[in-house]
Amino acid sequence: MASSDVTSRPPLDGIRVLSFGAFVAGNICALLLAELGADVVKIESRDRPEALRAYDTPGQPELFEPSGVRTTALFAGMARSMRSVSIDMSEPAGRDVFRDLVRQTHVVIENLGPGTMEAWGCSFSALRECNPTLVMLSISGYGRSGPLAGFRAYASNINNYLGLTTAWASDGTHFDFVAGVHGACAVVAGLTQVDHGAGDGVFIDLAQTEAGAALMAPLYLDFLANGHEQTAAPNEVPGSLLSLVARCAGSDAWVALDLEDARDWETICDYLDRHDLRLANRPHGARGALRTAIEAWASELTPWQAALHLQALGLAAAPVQDSEDLWRDPQLRSRDCYADVWQPEVGRLEYPKVPGRLSRTPGHVKSRAPRLGEHTRTVLAEWLRRDEGSVRALESNGAVWQAGSA
Secondary structure (H helix, E strand, O other), rough: OOHHHOOOOOOOOOOEEEEEHHHHHHHHHHHHHHOOOEEEEEOOOOOOOHHHHHHOOOOOOOOOOOOOHHHHHHHHHHHOEEEEEEEEEOOHHHHHHHHHHOOOOOEEOOOOOHHHHHHHOOOOHHHHHHOOOEEEEEEEOOOOOOOOOOOOOOOOHHHHHOOHHHHHHOOOHHHHHHHHHHHEEEEHHHHHHOOOOOOOOOEEEEEEEHHHHHHHHHHHHHHHHHHHOOOOOOOOOOOEEEEEEEEOOOHHHHHHHEEEHHHHHHHHHHOOOHHHHHOOOOOOOHHHHHHHHHHHHHOOOOOHHHHHHHHOOOEEEEEOOHHHHHHOHHHHOOOEEEEEEEEEEEEEEEEEEOOOOOOOOOOOOOOOOOOOOHHHEEEEEEEHHHHHHHHHHHHOOEEEEEEOOO
């Protein structure tokens, strides 16, 4: 990739985004857009800052910005590449400022509680009067219509509702990340539709339950088509002839293997010189015996040795890695998958980069995460041409707040 290519304009250059995105889903969506070139302005209230600012790292001291606002390593990772404007939406003047910003933006993101935007007079229909070509993404647990539209939801609720807790046990944030990626894709599609002449704007109603269900189709379909109840058996891949995680040499060392079809089955039987376990010889009852044979073979190898042997046979296998292994992983390092970010209150940490790699504009970290209200005056000057006096007047009545101004 030539250096001149990398400096090409990013795909979302010139796109302005206002984000009420909170927790994981809203911030991941905004982050993806920001690191593909959009100017993302995160809106927070000084009285009710982003919830991720309070999710502490166990065993670590509480961290505070110079203004006294809390911050965390989690916030630093998920809110990077954005700017921050502090607006008090409970104040009429604050809501007026937000509507003025909407007139100058392309996208609004929100995943607030049911009815919040409507209570502020900032529903899509209201905001479309300010900006007829607005793309607005609303992320919620169950969608903004239907009998459950008013239900509050968090990741654990959604996992239970979809059955993921039964299938995989507890996974508190899985569908938050899924919704964030789905939301970013939908925003790009909405911008394309507007660009192609949809002059009445686009409202995107994204339900996390529906985004999550799209990933769980194999589990649902196996029951609907075959009547197979999902079990809590570990390491079973639906549809595979045999899937397992085998212990390897060393402490807490494992390799994962998936035999997808009969060809894979025969390949491993031949490799282990266990022709007696071929399907033609033992059509019934061979799973347990083959599992035992693979486990005995893997026990004398490291996870990487076992995985490389199996991959050479054309089988889907990989070492089981923990977070330390992933941080050192040569494949991820060779692809430059981590961004080194300095956050004043947190220190220097590495975070995953945007996974999609466009050939000329691969996406990049633009800046550290903002301190709350760090860019209030700058954004109001750039977007609204507000002079210092008018911004200070808004600050004095509590409509907006600038870090360091109090």
